[in-house]
Amino acid sequence: MIPELGNPKYVWLRCPNCNQLFYVDNDFWSHKYEELLLHCPYCNTDFNKKDCKDIWR
Amino acid sequence: MSIVSFLPNIHKGGLILSLCLRNFLQELEQKDPGNLLRIKEPINTKYEVTALQYDLGAKGRYPVIFCEKPVLENGEVSEIPVVVNLTASRKICCDLLGIADPHRAAMEYGKRVTNKIEPTVITAAEAPVKEVVYRGGDVDLTKLPHILQHEMNAGRYITAGFLVTNDRDTGIDNCALMRCWVKGKNLTGVVASPTTHTVTNIQKYFAHDEDVPVAIWIGHHPAALIGAQGKWGYPASHYPYMGGTMGESLRLVPTETHGDKIMVPADAEIVIEGFIPANYYCAEGPFGEYTGYVGPQIPAPVINVTCVTHRKNPIYHDYAVGLPDMLVLDNLAIEAKIYSSVKALIPELINVHVPLSGKRFHAYLQLNKTRPGIGKDAILAALPCYPRVKHIFVVDKDIDIFNDGEVLWAVATRTQWDKDVYILPGGTVSPLDPSVPYPAVTGCNGGIDATMPPPIQPGLPNYYQAVNKIPDDFMETFSGENFYDPADLVKMGTTF
Numbered sequence: 081m082i083p084e085l086g087n088p089k090y091v092w093l094r095c096p097n098c099n100q101l102f103y104v105d106n107d108f109w110s111h112k113y114e115e116l117l118l119h120c121p122y123c124n125t126d127f128n129k130k131d132c133k134d135i136w137r
Numbered sequence: 138m139s140i141v142s143f144l145p146n147i148h149k150g151g152l153i154l155s156l157c158l159r160n161f162l163q164e165l166e167q168k169d170p171g172n173l174l175r176i177k178e179p180i181n182t183k184y185e186v187t188a189l190q191y192d193l194g195a196k197g198r199y200p201v202i203f204c205e206k207p208v209l210e211n212g213e214v215s216e217i218p219v220v221v222n223l224t225a226s227r228k229i230c231c232d233l234l235g236i237a238d239p240h241r242a243a244m245e246y247g248k249r250v251t252n253k254i255e256p257t258v259i260t261a262a263e264a265p266v267k268e269v270v271y272r273g274g275d276v277d278l279t280k281l282p283h284i285l286q287h288e289m290n291a292g293r294y295i296t297a298g299f300l301v302t303n304d305r306d307t308g309i310d311n312c313a314l315m316r317c318w319v320k321g322k323n324l325t326g327v328v329a330s331p332t333t334h335t336v337t338n339i340q341k342y343f344a345h346d347e348d349v350p351v352a353i354w355i356g357h358h359p360a361a362l363i364g365a366q367g368k369w370g371y372p373a374s375h376y377p378y379m380g381g382t383m384g385e386s387l388r389l390v391p392t393e394t395h396g397d398k399i400m401v402p403a404d405a406e407i408v409i410e411g412f413i414p415a416n417y418y419c420a421e422g423p424f425g426e427y428t429g430y431v432g433p434q435i436p437a438p439v440i441n442v443t444c445v446t447h448r449k450n451p452i453y454h455d456y457a458v459g460l461p462d463m464l465v466l467d468n469l470a471i472e473a474k475i476y477s478s479v480k481a482l483i484p485e486l487i488n489v490h491v492p493l494s495g496k497r498f499h500a501y502l503q504l505n506k507t508r509p510g511i512g513k514d515a516i517l518a519a520l521p522c523y524p525r526v527k528h529i530f531v532v533d534k535d536i537d538i539f540n541d542g543e544v545l546w547a548v549a550t551r552t553q554w555d556k557d558v559y560i561l562p563g564g565t566v567s568p569l570d571p572s573v574p575y576p577a578v579t580g581c582n583g584g585i586d587a588t589m590p591p592p593i594q595p596g597l598p599n600y601y602q603a604v605n606k607i608p609d610d611f612m613e614t615f616s617g618e619n620f621y622d623p624a625d626l627v628k629m630g631t632t633f
Contacts, residue, residue, distance in 0.1 A: 089575025104434035119420040
């Protein structure tokens with residue numbers, strides 16, 4: 081975690097399909113939502129967190 | 138004179154018409170046509186409608202905007218018009234409540250919204266919202282002109298839909314404004330803040346692993362919307378309060394899917410019915426929020442849509458999130474709540490304003506400074522009144538609290554922050570406040586006492602430097618317009 085970079089309550093990531101940046105809630109990493117797919121608001125791709133190369137959290 | 142009459146019914150040709158969105162628009166166009174902007178040419182539902190609201194807002198103008206030919210995602214022109222900025226004008230909202238002076242909303246609003254009139258249930262055959270019915274495979278939400286408002290929004294959202302749920306234990310209904318991401322022909326997301334009665338209702342069904350029966354109604358008379366958005370107890374139906382603000386009994390009709398278990402306003406424009414599947418979550422968002430920032434993608438439930446009903450030639454209503462379009466109504470309610478609570482403790486309170494500039498986070502309190510300490514007392518009394526309000530600014534009676542510049546002038550010239558600022562960590566805050574640190578569930582509230590010291594004794598001036606002014610007796614006879622033509626004002630330079 082880099083305190084000066086962004087806001088640590090959100091997780092910035094890059095869509096593995098279109099490379100656009102957006103952010104999601106930290107809750108997606110909790111046990112309850114571990115298997116939930118993320119959705120890219122730019123290209124509408126659903127993807128697994130594990131397929132994401134760039135994650136800032 | 139009121140722009141919009143606050144009459145129980147519109148009498149037309151011997152018929153009594155129940156209040157609804159379309160007769161409000163008709164009345165507005167007849168009585169105050171300048172406040173209804175009709176866009177006759179095609180306008181895109183992707184960004185363009187919202188951009189127009191930003192453009193007019195930057196020029197200080199907030200007419201109700203009626204888009205006759207909204208262009209859908211597939212490029213087709215929708216036959217369903219879109220109305221926005223319906224409640225963006227403080228003046229129109231106050232007129233609807235019979236509040237003659239919009240500056241006095243804090244004192245008057247509470248009295249106007251606590252009246253209750255019990256609703257009347259009518260049959261489907263009598264209900265305008267049942268004029269057209271689509272069930273099962275015929276349902277196609279993408280035909281409605283949902284607006285794509287901001288960059289990074291996950292998609293098109295229903296933003297002016299009131300989600301009706303019921304308390305599983307008592308059957309008592311609740312309705313609340315909830316955003317719903319349109320994910321497909323018969324699927325939407327649904328997001329409710331964790332502290333809402335809607336979530337309480339949903340969780341009760343989820344606890345029994347049962348699907349939640351729901352309906353969303355869109356488009357009604359703005360007086361109905363005021364009652365629907367009230368902050369009532371739990372469980373408590375909002376429908377009698379909607380009748381109270383409308384001045385007539387709200388007409389309800391059972392839904393096609395849930396019967397009288399979930400009832401909806403019969404004079405709404407559009408109703409979407411369905412179920413929230415038990416304990417099922419999907420990614421939802423990001424979404425441009427009222428704070429002026431894009432809220433993150435979150436796990437949220439969905440709605441499987443079973444039926445859509447609407448009036449013939451329906452009108453679609455959209456709230457531009459974060460703009461006065463959706464803030465004005467809520468801010469009026471917050472002002473009233475703070476005023477009634479603080480006034481009971483501090484009679485010197487004169488007025489309260491929740492300014493659009495602070496979204497819902499700031500409140501300006503104006504008081505008569507009769508004694509030292511009263512400003513800080515007011516901060517402490519005001520903070521718990523509404524969880525989203527986090528900063529209180531207390532000013533003297535000479536400061537116009539409807540003018541952000543005057544409030545900032547008071548802060549600049551009447552405060553020393555080592556003694557005039559209260560910082561209160563660990564309080565309730567909005568989870569949507571982007572500055573609240575993670576993983577804290579509380580945040581920092583506070584206030585600034587920007588009042589002058591009181592007079593040494595009653596009748597004397599405040600014990601402080603005197604404010605620059607031109608003598609009152611001179612100003613009584615002075616008129617600047619003796620020296621210029623008001624029509625030339627638009628040509629004159631500004632401070633920029």
